[in-house]
Amino acid sequence: MCRNFVILLFIHICGCKEVFDFRDKNKGSNCDVVYVSDSIKNGTITSPLYPSPYPARTICRYEFQGKGKERVQVVFQEFNLYHPREDNRDCDNQDALIAFVQIDGRMEKIDTYCGSTLPKPVMSNGPRLKLEFHAVSGSRYSRGFKAAFSFIQNFGIKIGVQLPDYPCAFVFNSNETRSGYFYSPNYPGFYPRDTECYYYFHGNQGEKIHLHFNYFDVEGVFPCEAKSASDYVEFSNFVSQDRKYEKHCGQLEEFDIESDRRFFRVTFKSNDRLDGTGFNATYHFLDKVEVYTTRTDITSQTTNIKDVAISTITLLFILIGILR
């Protein structure tokens, strides 16, 4: 009785009968779910009735509760929400899926997905993530969405050897792999907030580490300091900081960077606001005599880089000979 009165009063004040109507209807068809990592480590979520069209005027909440170092990663497999205009990224008042993570104890919105562009993977900055599906209109052609979720401790980084005693650290040994690639947490999705990851490269005596960044989008402004609220990537010849290298942030063209000796540390650090899609880079352990020769393809490179280097040098001598 009292509640009805409040609703009527509310409708009267803001004229938003729609909002209240569909909230009430939604109470019956409850599609809210909570996943707790103690009982399930991975699975699939979908919009109601998937792959049939989802009903209009529905709100579903998908909550993920991990523990300790766990992060939640959601990887979308299909995404097809009703949107009155093709290719429109404006999600206001449209059917949409909204992602929230916990920042300073509050659930904060980090992203909104609408239309039919497949969203990139999303990852929480801590053990909790919430997705909210708001179906305002729907249509008989909109199938909704399907996504895989998992509680993980590797930040979506499936390369190198993860060090168990660190929040996020990965080791690359020249003994195990002479070359390969490495990337930021949750790549190619937005990296999570408040996250620090180390990548340690260990070469043998006389070796150096050469890195080639082929994609770089780390939110920040030069000189990439905490003062300017910048996320950054940092390089070091030591286990601690190394003033020789500038911090890197922003959207950068491809670039190369090399260690002085057999050890190199790459640090990725994000703060509690604004995100980028991170980086993807290749690494090569080089012998003393080797020179890094442009972008060799990784699969054939391990055995060939020495030959390439030698033939480059030979060519150089021939050229010098001709020029004389």
Ligand SMILES: *[C@@H]1O[C@H](CO)[C@@H](O)[C@H](O)[C@H]1NC(C)=O
């Ligand atoms: C999902 O979790 C199960 C164990 O709970 C595991 O065997 C399986 O490999 C996992 N699948 C993926 C895709 O991670």
Ligand SMILES: *[C@@H]1O[C@H](CO)[C@@H](O)[C@H](O)[C@H]1NC(C)=O
């Ligand atoms: C690589 O292997 C050699 C011989 O097995 C070992 O002596 C050396 O310590 C290893 N180097 C690294 C960086 O693990």
Ligand SMILES: *[C@@H]1O[C@H](CO)[C@@H](O)[C@H](O)[C@H]1NC(C)=O
């Ligand atoms: C990073 O780039 C390499 C080489 O361009 C590519 O093979 C690899 O799939 C990329 N990594 C990821 C996680 O997308």
